Amino acid sequence: MSVACIVVAAGRGERLGQERPKAFVEVGGRPLIWHALQAASRSARVAHVVVVAPDGYEGDPALSGADTVVPGGATRQHSVANGLAVLPPDADVVLIHDAARCLAPPSLYDDVAADVLAGHDAVVPGVAVVDTLKVVDGAGLVTATPDRTELRAVQTPQGFARTVIERAHAAAVERGDTDAPDDAALVERLGLPVHVVAGHADAFKVTRPQDLLLASTVLARRAAAV
Numbered sequence: 001m002s003v004a005c006i007v008v009a010a011g012r013g014e015r016l017g018q019e020r021p022k023a024f025v026e027v028g029g030r031p032l033i034w035h036a037l038q039a040a041s042r043s044a045r046v047a048h049v050v051v052v053a054p055d056g057y058e059g060d061p062a063l064s065g066a067d068t069v070v071p072g073g074a075t076r077q078h079s080v081a082n083g084l085a086v087l088p089p090d091a092d093v094v095l096i097h098d099a100a101r102c103l104a105p106p107s108l109y110d111d112v113a114a115d116v117l118a119g120h121d122a123v124v125p126g127v128a129v130v131d132t133l134k135v136v137d138g139a140g141l142v143t144a145t146p147d148r149t150e151l152r153a154v155q156t157p158q159g160f161a162r163t164v165i166e167r168a169h170a171a172a173v174e175r176g177d178t179d180a181p182d183d184a185a186l187v188e189r190l191g192l193p194v195h196v197v198a199g200h201a202d203a204f205k206v207t208r209p210q211d212l213l214l215a216s217t218v219l220a221r222r223a224a225a226v
């Protein structure tokens with residue numbers, strides 16, 4: 001069984017608010033996508049890496065760790081679909097990862113891939129939720145307080161049997177869905193199970209400016225540990 005990884009890096013990074021696309025913003029002197037590709041290349045399971053890049057960045061040296069580079073789409077879902085379209089024929093397990101989760105460790109890729117190889121066709125890493133979450137209506141009124149012990153904050157890489165994720169994306173196109181919250185949600189919409197494995201604190205998503213400070217701190221901690 002061969003494992004391929006699609007790293008989606010074509011987002012603009014509006015919430016980060018920098019001039020260049022988020023995946024090309026630097027932390028620790030290297031772009032986020034470079035860090036993500038380092039981790040993917042250190043995974044014992046990943047044999048092939050596809051990067052989905054923003055317009056104009058397809059030839060950027062930060063992508064030298066990729067086997068294939070394709071242009072992005074208008075939404076994350078479209079970008080993932082572009083990556084799925086160029087997978088090598090022998091890839092039967094697919095990891096789908098956000099470049100924005102650039103410090104997810106190689107062990108997390110391995111854990112997710114191993115769970116797919118063990119027979120779960122859709123796998124997500126999840127961590128406990130630290131805040132109490134409320135469901136709020138259009139008038140700003142709380143309508144529910146879900147039991148926090150049942151909730152998980154879900155990360156990437158998410159892992160799938162290739163046949164299942166291709167079917168899930170094809171069904172999304174047929175339904176007219178264009179902006180799924182994540183890839184597992186498309187599998188859920190097929191009525192298929194999604195298995196959760198333990199996530200990792202370092203797999204947080206660089207989204208807002210303060211996340212760059214956290215990423216720098218994680219890199220400094222890693223450098224001090226070697």
Ligand SMILES: Nc1ccn([C@@H]2O[C@H](COP(=O)(O)OP(=O)(O)OP(=O)(O)O)[C@@H](O)[C@H]2O)c(=O)n1
Nearest residue numbers: 008009010011012013014015074075079099100
């Ligand atoms: N059209 C898009 C949108 C997002 N992504 C990727 O999907 C991941 C998760 O998206 P997010 O963190 O929301 O990134 P952005 O869309 O860039 O962020 P923002 O919503 O702040 O603009 C990122 O690695 C991003 O590059 C992508 O490849 N193509």
Ligand SMILES: C[C@](O)(CO)[C@H](O)COP(=O)(O)O
Nearest residue numbers: 076098154155156181182205
């Ligand atoms: C895929 C994801 O990272 C899982 O948590 C998340 O759904 C991406 O959300 P975003 O709004 O595109 O950042």
